[in-house]
Amino acid sequence: MWCPRNPTVLLDEFIPLSWVGRAGIMSRNVSASRALKRLVLAPALDLLRGTHTMRCLKELEESQWWPQERIEQLQSERLQRLIHHAYERVPHYRRLMDACGVSPDSIRTAADLSLLPVLTKEDVREHCGELLAEGFPRGELLHGRTSGSTGTPLAFYSSRENRWSHGYARSLRALAWAGVYPGDPVLHIAGRRRDGFVEEAPFNRLVRFLSRDAFENPVDFSDSSLRRVVDRVAALRPHALRGYASAVCIIAEFIRDSGLQAPEVGAIVTGGEQLLDVQRALLRDVFGTEPFSKYSSFENYDIAMECDAHAGMHVAAEDLVVEVVDDEGKPLEPGRLGRVLVTNLHEYGFPLIRYDTADESSFVMGVCACGRSLPRLSAVVGRVGSAIYTPSGKRLSTNTLDSSGLVSLGIRQFQLVQERIDHVTVRVVTNSILSSRDAQTLITSVSAEFRGWIGDDVLVEVAIVDRVELTSAGKHLYLISEVKRPVGREFS
Ligand SMILES: [Zn+2]
Numbered sequence: 429m430w431c432p433r434n435p436t437v438l439l440d441e442f443i444p445l446s447w448v449g450r451a452g453i454m455s456r457n458v459s460a461s462r463a464l465k466r467l468v469l470a471p472a473l474d475l476l477r478g479t480h481t482m483r484c485l486k487e488l489e490e491s492q493w494w495p496q497e498r499i500e501q502l503q504s505e506r507l508q509r510l511i512h513h514a515y516e517r518v519p520h521y522r523r524l525m526d527a528c529g530v531s532p533d534s535i536r537t538a539a540d541l542s543l544l545p546v547l548t549k550e551d552v553r554e555h556c557g558e559l560l561a562e563g564f565p566r567g568e569l570l571h572g573r574t575s576g577s578t579g580t581p582l583a584f585y586s587s588r589e590n591r592w593s594h595g596y597a598r599s600l601r602a603l604a605w606a607g608v609y610p611g612d613p614v615l616h617i618a619g620r621r622r623d624g625f626v627e628e629a630p631f632n633r634l635v636r637f638l639s640r641d642a643f644e645n646p647v648d649f650s651d652s653s654l655r656r657v658v659d660r661v662a663a664l665r666p667h668a669l670r671g672y673a674s675a676v677c678i679i680a681e682f683i684r685d686s687g688l689q690a691p692e693v694g695a696i697v698t699g700g701e702q703l704l705d706v707q708r709a710l711l712r713d714v715f716g717t718e719p720f721s722k723y724s725s726f727e728n729y730d731i732a733m734e735c736d737a738h739a740g741m742h743v744a745a746e747d748l749v750v751e752v753v754d755d756e757g758k759p760l761e762p763g764r765l766g767r768v769l770v771t772n773l774h775e776y777g778f779p780l781i782r783y784d785t786a787d788e789s790s791f792v793m794g795v796c797a798c799g800r801s802l803p804r805l806s807a808v809v810g811r812v813g814s815a816i817y818t819p820s821g822k823r824l825s826t827n828t829l830d831s832s833g834l835v836s837l838g839i840r841q842f843q844l845v846q847e848r849i850d851h852v853t854v855r856v857v858t859n860s861i862l863s864s865r866d867a868q869t870l871i872t873s874v875s876a877e878f879r880g881w882i883g884d885d886v887l888v889e890v891a892i893v894d895r896v897e898l899t900s901a902g903k904h905l906y907l908i909s910e911v912k913r914p915v916g917r918e919f920s
Contacts, residue, residue, distance in 0.1 A: 465611035477592060484597035491746050492601065496801040499745050504537045506773040507749060511535045513561070514779050520558035521781065538749045539759070541782055546757045546769060548784045549582050556583065564777045574726045584727055587777035594774045595729030598744045602733035605742075606695040606720045608668040615664055615693075617657070617671030617679065618645045642666070654682040662691035673698040673721075674841075677707045680714040681840055685859070690714050697733075699724055702809045702906065706835050723808045725785055728770045732805050740792035740804030747773055750805065751782065752791055762791040768808065809906075816846050817911055819885045833877050837870060843896045844878075846909045850886050854878050855893045867892055 474482050491499060514521035515532040525532070530543045552559065560569075570591060574582045600610065608614065642664055644657045657679055661669065669676060676698055683690050696711055699722035711719045722733040723741050731748060732741035743750045749771040752760050760766040768787045772780060792804040816824040834842065834856075841857040856874055871890040878888045 462609050462611045466609075470610060477588075479588065479596075480593040481596045481600070484593050485600050488597055488601045488744070488746060489604075492742075492800050492802060494801070499801060500537070502746055503749060503773065506746075507538065507541075507771070508532075508536060510771070510773055510776070510779060510781070513776055514781060517561040517563060518559060518779055519562070520555045521779070523558075538751070541749060541751065541771065542753070542757060542759060544782055546753070546767075546782050546784050547780055549786065552582060552584060552780065552783075559778055559780070560585065561777055561779065569777045572726055582727075584780075585778035586727070587775060590772060590774040590777070591729060594747050598730040598747060599724075601744070602722060602730055603668070603697065605733060605735045606668060606697055607736075608695055608697070612667035612694070613664055614641050614668045614670060615661060615666040616641060616643045617669065617675045618643050651682070651686075654679060655686075658683060658688060658691060661693060665692050667694035668697055669693045669695075669715075670697045670699070672700045673703040673707050673719075674701060676719075677710055677841075680710050681859075684710070684714050690716070693717065695720060697722055702807050704906070706839070709835050721807070723787075723789075723805065725770070725787075727780060727783065728772050728785075731770060732808075735796065735798040735800060737797040739796055740806055741808075742796070742800055742802040742804055745802050749773065750803070752789060752805075757782070760790070762793040765790045768805070816844065816852065816882060816886075816907065816909060817849055818883050819850055820883060822883060824882065834874070837873050837877070839874065841896045843905065844907045846907070846911050849911050852878070852882060852886055852888050854888060854890045855896055856890060857894065857896060858892060862892070 470482055474480060491502065494502075512532045515525055516522070524545070528544065535541060535543060564587070568588050569585045570588055572584055572586055574584075603609070642660070644660055661679075676696060680690075682688075693715055694717075696715060696717060696719040698707075698719055703719060703721040708719060711717070718738050720734045720738070721741060722730070724730045728748065730744065731750065732743045734741050751769040751771075752764070752766040753769055754760055754766050757769075765788055768785045768789050769782045770780070770785055771782055787808045789805045789808040792806055795801070796804060816822075818824070838859045839856050840859050843855045845853045845855065847853065854874060856870075858870065862870060871892070874890045875888050878890075879886075882888060
């Protein structure tokens, strides 16, 4: 297999982007800093890098208000072009389509994609060399890898144009929905370093220097490191606080429990893991602002984010085809939970068609109050090892758990561990230290809460713990299942 000589780049969903400008409508009260970044620095950096972020952003700013049919038409045109390219230039797809008897002309819209099989991470691992497009300039490809926090690490490639022009533009548009514009100070709660994290290229360090992004790593989330983070937030007064939901929530809990005054933050943008209702409530209470949940991945960069209606995450459908499918790869109707597949319409160097993200979600029905017709995804949860199977044939993901009842019980964090098909342990962290009598009462209440969701055929045990351990990547896993899906059984 060919290996690129490019330095490996940092593929981080929280990569700072505020050095790039926004070419959209300029309001009268826009700050001088914003104007400078948008009109001078961003175009200069585009020129320096040979990217087209500004042009892509301008297009996305316009197309977000198009009617659904027009967005779908653009998506279909881009899809047809990508499929023809894949057939002509990508050995894996040529072989696959020939074997399936599918001609490139037969895939005209997103709905036709189900003629092709799903591309799993295992497929990418096995056919990595064959997924590279013949004749694509190797110098234009970036090498990335996933951290493997929810599975085995995965190496992949991405074209510079796809990531640095289209991907960055998607991220900028999404951040603007939260009222965060290029040049605005943003504090990133970076959590722990991910496995396989690489040193940044000097150019990236320069970009970070020019931006007004700041980073805080609470490291061990000790009281002293959390106090330092809170002081930094208060001093910076960032327009946005960004990070994993669990990391931002630990800070919020610390503020609340220490009786500190919450520092001012413009917006809170969480990503990388599901934002639960209980966490939303916490962030709203502490910071007085409704958080924005964002869905992104290493492989496809920004995929979807909430608008200010906070009623699901709008998919960037101009750039991506996102499908929600059943176990056989058949599309599911809105409201039904299934596997999330992504086809990136701008990736010509290493196309991933119907790429299985290993996440689960469902499409939201109806029209969003914001007026955008971009489709919406509900909360996204990791799929690998993240479902509870019950002896009676139920299949549950944390997506379907209403965690609001836990707030009134004084639960700060929880984690479910299914050790056997008929046994689940619920680990809970409480807001305060309880007497043994109160602890027993709480255990009974929490047990009842979860039994109502899981059912009576699973024994639910509750354990009060001091802390829920994060993964090496700093993620909080809400569900750890040691039970594989039973073979030959139907689950609903
Ligand atoms: Zn909306």
